[in-house]
Every structure is written in structure tokens, then in C-alpha cells.
Amino acid sequence: MKSQNKWWKSAVIYQIYPRSFADSNGDGIGDLQGIISKLDYLENLGIDAVWLSPVCRSPQDDNGYDISDYQDIDPMFGTLADMETLIEEAGKHHIRIIMDLVLNHSSDEHRWFQEAKKSRDNPYHDYYVWRDGTEGTFPNDMRAAFGGPAWEWVPELGQYYFHQFSVKQPDLNWENPKLRREIYDMINWWIGKGVGGFRLDVIDQIAKEPDKRITGNGPRLHEFLRELSRETFQKADLVTVGEAWGADTELAKLYSNPDNSELSMVFQFEHICLDQEAGKEKWDLAPLPFLKLKEVFERWQTQLYGKGWNSLFWNNHDLPRIVSRWGNDRKYRVESAKMLAILLHGLQGTPYIYQGEELGMTNVRYEMEDYRDIETLNLYRERLEKGYTEAEIMRSIYAKSRDNARTPMQWNDGENAGFTVGKPWIKVNPNYREINAAGQISDANSVFGCYRELIRLRKKYPVYAEGEFRMLCREDENVFAYLREDEEYQLLVICNFHDGTVQNPLGEPDAGMKLLVGNYPEACRGAVLRPYEAGMYLLDKRR
Ligand code: GLC
Ligand code: CA
Numbered sequence: 001m002k003s004q005n006k007w008w009k010s011a012v013i014y015q016i017y018p019r020s021f022a023d024s025n026g027d028g029i030g031d032l033q034g035i036i037s038k039l040d041y042l043e044n045l046g047i048d049a050v051w052l053s054p055v056c057r058s059p060q061d062d063n064g065y066d067i068s069d070y071q072d073i074d075p076m077f078g079t080l081a082d083m084e085t086l087i088e089e090a091g092k093h094h095i096r097i098i099m100d101l102v103l104n105h106s107s108d109e110h111r112w113f114q115e116a117k118k119s120r121d122n123p124y125h126d127y128y129v130w131r132d133g134t135e136g137t138f139p140n141d142m143r144a145a146f147g148g149p150a151w152e153w154v155p156e157l158g159q160y161y162f163h164q165f166s167v168k169q170p171d172l173n174w175e176n177p178k179l180r181r182e183i184y185d186m187i188n189w190w191i192g193k194g195v196g197g198f199r200l201d202v203i204d205q206i207a208k209e210p211d212k213r214i215t216g217n218g219p220r221l222h223e224f225l226r227e228l229s230r231e232t233f234q235k236a237d238l239v240t241v242g243e244a245w246g247a248d249t250e251l252a253k254l255y256s257n258p259d260n261s262e263l264s265m266v267f268q269f270e271h272i273c274l275d276q277e278a279g280k281e282k283w284d285l286a287p288l289p290f291l292k293l294k295e296v297f298e299r300w301q302t303q304l305y306g307k308g309w310n311s312l313f314w315n316n317h318d319l320p321r322i323v324s325r326w327g328n329d330r331k332y333r334v335e336s337a338k339m340l341a342i343l344l345h346g347l348q349g350t351p352y353i354y355q356g357e358e359l360g361m362t363n364v365r366y367e368m369e370d371y372r373d374i375e376t377l378n379l380y381r382e383r384l385e386k387g388y389t390e391a392e393i394m395r396s397i398y399a400k401s402r403d404n405a406r407t408p409m410q411w412n413d414g415e416n417a418g419f420t421v422g423k424p425w426i427k428v429n430p431n432y433r434e435i436n437a438a439g440q441i442s443d444a445n446s447v448f449g450c451y452r453e454l455i456r457l458r459k460k461y462p463v464y465a466e467g468e469f470r471m472l473c474r475e476d477e478n479v480f481a482y483l484r485e486d487e488e489y490q491l492l493v494i495c496n497f498h499d500g501t502v503q504n505p506l507g508e509p510d511a512g513m514k515l516l517v518g519n520y521p522e523a524c525r526g527a528v529l530r531p532y533e534a535g536m537y538l539l540d541k542r543r
Contacts, residue, residue: 023420096196197239216246310349338519
């Protein structure tokens with residue numbers, strides 16, 4: 001199948017974390033009407049689709065990743081009618097809406113779970129994963145991702161249920177065909193409402209086998225995915241992206257097989273997990289191994305070429321801000337934010353922009369009482385008990401807390417950054433007076449201007465979607481450079497990751513190479529690269 005036929009191969013997708021994007025009614029929480037009010041902004045940026053983190057009905061134990069009704073909107077965000085309006089209005093702005101499907105688990109307040117725990121022979125009992133046992137003796141020692149055991153005792157039944165995340169997120173039992181059917185019907189109902197696709201939460205964990213301690217990549221995973229795809233996605237022209245922490249390139253080729261049998265692509269995290277001590281938790285920090293970063297990107301770019309499809313991302317609602325992580329969020333904030341954008345947006349795959357990334361928004365340092373995320377709160381408690389010092393814990397939290405990404409969107413330099421007229425559910429990053437959308441949208445030299453240009457270029461030249469990747473100066477310890485090439489064009493991307501001046505290992509680009517985007521006001525064509533300097537050049541081979 002030719003790539004041209006697939007709209008998402010030249011698309012750029014924007015992720016919205018609804019509770020932190022725009023609040024329309026002053027309750028301090030972002031909502032659907034807030035998103036509708038910002039469609040002009042999104043159209044101006046030029047994106048093709050919006051991935052909405054979950055907006056379905058939920059007790060919000062994990063900010064909506066604990067769904068209690070898949071076919072209704074949480075009142076906090078609005079109504080089903082607002083959702084229909086959003087889909088329709090977004091369409092008028094040439095934007096598709098991608099929903100977040102949380103299919104590994106539901107909320108414990110979902111009707112299915114309420115029924116399931118009534119008795120062992122309730123028709124819904126087998127929608128979840130149960131094991132017999134006695135109180136206090138867990139079926140095994142598996143731990144949940146947000147801390148504590150992965151098993152929760154239900155005295156009425158004399159059984160434990162399995163949960164990979166919080167106790168309020170019981171795992172769904174994909175072994176049960178009735179559950180699967182019910183999920184497909186729900187998805188088809190959303191397809192009928194005109195959504196443009198789905199992001200599938202922790203999809204590599206659905207085929208769990210807890211007795212064997214298997215969570216990710218269970219034996220039946222791809223069988224389940226093929227059935228899911230056949231029964232739902234393949235009936236429409238959708239983009240689907242699975243969150244797969246455990247995917248390597250071989251698995252990614254299965255997931256994103258061009259024959260369309262599973263998904264369009266996956267989010268894999270190999271480039272993300274590099275600044276973590278090997279074999280330890282994400283909180284155990286290690287410096288970024290630059291050569292390793294290059295190696296990871298090269299491997300994914302070359303191995304999936306023609307055999308699968310990459311997603312391209314630096315950020316999401318679970319990750320710290322990229323400019324604070326691999327850039328310099330103070331002295332060279334603008335330069336390094338643009339450099340990271342230029343690096344990513346020249347690659348093959350579908351780029352994702354997380355809200356505020358296009359402004360160069362940064363991490364935050366709150367007092368402990370201002371953090372909201374369940375994972376951060378649990379980590380703080382657990383590590384204090386284990387004897388870590390307050391300072392050590394805060395260092396990890398500043399670097400990795402998911403709340404870094406969840407601070408309200410910075411719209412302008414007015415109160416609460418223009419996010420709400422009320423009291424925001426989580427504090428605004430105090431740097432909003434300097435970093436905000438209003439100060440950037442009409443400035444072509446802003447971070448916003450750079451993202452806008454990169455999006456425009458991807459639509460203009462097929463080499464972005466189709467060109468073959470070739471790594472340059474692989475061993476260079478400061479510079480990340482690569483080529484993309486098709487029959488008509490050669491695209492050259494060169495990025496200095498260092499916060500000082502370095503020798504340009506490639507020397508001056510060819511005279512025929514035209515600078516498309518850079519991050520300094522005047523292009524450098526010489527033998528040195530300035531701090532975080534990046535350039536994207538195009539050669540028209542027919543000239
Ligand atoms: C995914 C989501 C994350 C959530 C978890 C459990 O990793 O991105 O926010 O907490 O799944 O649903
Ligand atoms: Ca609101």
C-alpha cells in the first residue's frame with residue numbers, strides 16, 4: 001500500500017491533556033468547550049489531528065485513565081453533546097479528534113466491576129482477573145506500577161483482583177471473548193461519532209498472565225490486536241497508535257505492519273528511558289548518553305523503513321519537558337527547544353507535539369504540597385519510608401514527576417497564564433510571564449514559529465514521509481546529523497547538542513543546500529556550530 005494513501009503518514013498530531021489545556025467555565029479544570037475555543041490556535045499551528053487524553057466518565061483517581069463509563073463524557077469536561085460539537089468544529093478546522101482508549105483496565109467504579117464483585121457467578125465476574133487466596137497471603141509478589149502490591153483482596157468473594165496500576169484500576173480480562181466483544185462495540189460506537197482515530201493506553205499489557213508474572217508482551221497479545229483491529233479500526237480510515245513500553249523494533253514491525261493488520265504505529269520509549277540508571281526505576285537518574293541516543297534513533301529509523309512506521313515524540317503527559325531534560329531550559333531555552341524540534345521533525349514517522357512543547361514550556365519545581373499526581377505522591381511516601389532524604393526525593397521529582405507536563409497551558413502573561421479565571425487545579429508554572437502563546441504566535445523567530453514551519457515543510461515535501469534515513473558522523477560526541485533522501489530531494493539535519501561552540505564535523509554544507517529552518521537569526525555556514533545550533537537544509541537534486 002502506498003504511503004500517500006495514508007493521511008497520517010504526512011500528518012502531525014497534537015496531544016491535549018484536557019484538564020490542563022483551557023478552562024471555559026472558571027472551575028479551574030480544562031474542558032471540552034475550552035478546547036473548542038482554541039481551535040483557531042491549533043489550525044494556525046497547522047496540526048492535522050488532536051489526541052485527547054481521556055475525557056470519559058471517571059472518578060479521576062489517575063486523571064481519567066480510570067474509566068467508569070466508556071460511552072459518556074465526564075461532567076468535569078462537559079457533555080457528550082460538547083464532544084460531538086468538538087468533533088464537528090475541529091473538522092471545520094481540518095483537525096481530526098483522536099480518543100484515548102484505556103483497555104487494559106477500567107475504573108473500579110465501572111458498572112462491570114461493580115457487578116463483577118457481587119458474586120463469583122455474576123455474568124461480569126470474568127471481565128476481570130481474579131485469583132483465590134486467603135486474606136494477607138497474596139497470589140504472588142507482583143507490584144503495581146504506582147506502588148504497593150498488584151493484588152487487592154475482596155472479602156465478599158474471598159478472592160483477589162489483579163491491578164497493574166492503582167487499586168482503583170482493576171485489570172480487564174482479555175481472555176474473555178464477551179469482554180472483547182463489548183469493547184469492540186464501544187469502539188465502533190465512537191467510530192460512528194466521527195473520531196479520527198485512537199491512542200491505545202498501555203496496549204502491550206492487555207495479554208497479561210499474572211501466574212507467570214507476565215504483564216507486557218503476553219503470548220496472545222498480537223492475536224488480540226489483530227482481532228481488535230479487524231473488528232473495529234479496519235472499517236474506517238483511522239490512525240491508531242499503541243502505547244508500548246516493551247516494544248523493540250521487531251515487535252514494532254508486527255504492530256505497525258503495513259498490511260494494516262494491527263495498528264498504524266506504536267509509541268516506544270527506548271529513547272526516553274536513556275537517562276535512567278540501568279535496571280532501576282525511572283526516578284534513579286543517569287546522565288544522558290548522547291551516543292546511545294544516536295544509536296537508538298538510527299536503529300529505529302533504518303529497521304522500520306518500508307516495514308513499519310515510527311511515531312516521533314519527545315513529550316507526553318507522563319514525561320518531563322524535553323527542553324528541561326535534553327536541552328538547557330535557562331540560558332539557551334529557545335535555541336535548544338528549537339534544536340530538539342528540528343532534530344525530531346526531520347525524521348521518518350508521525351510527529352506528536354505535546355501541548356506547550358511548541359512554546360518551549362519547561363519543567364516546574366513545586367513545594368511538595370502542590371504536586372497532584374498519584375504516582376509522585378506515592379513515590380514520595382515510599383521513598384521517605386525507605387530512608388531516602390527529602391533532598392534526594394525532590395531531585396527525582398523535579399526531574400521526572402509527571403506533573404512537569406501537567407502544569408496549565410501558558411496562553412498569555414495574565415493571571416493564571418490565561419488558563420482559567422478561577423483557581424487552577426494545579427499551579428501554573430511561574431515562568432508563564434516570559435513563556436506564553438500570546439508572546440509567540442506572531443513572531444516567526446519564536447519556538448512556536450519554528451514548530452509551525454516544521455509542520456508546513458512536512459506537508460510540502462514528500463521526502464519527510466518517504467525519504468530514506470542515513471546517519472552522519474556517528475561517532476561525533478556533540479553533533480547529531482543525518483540525511484533523508486528520495487528521488488528528488490536530499491534533506492540534511494545537523495544539530496549541536498552541546499551548550500558550547502563545537503567544530504562542525506561536516507564542514508560547510510554544499511552550495512546547493514538551501515537552509516529551510518535554523519535556530520539562530522543568521523544562518524551559520526562556517527566550520528563551527530554555536531551552542532545548540534541546528535539547521536535543516538534541502539537540496540533539490542533536479543537542479
Ligand atoms: C499510561 C498513561 C498513564 C496512565 C497509565 C495507566 O501509561 O499514559 O498516564 O497512568 O497508562 O492507565
Ligand atoms: Ca472547566
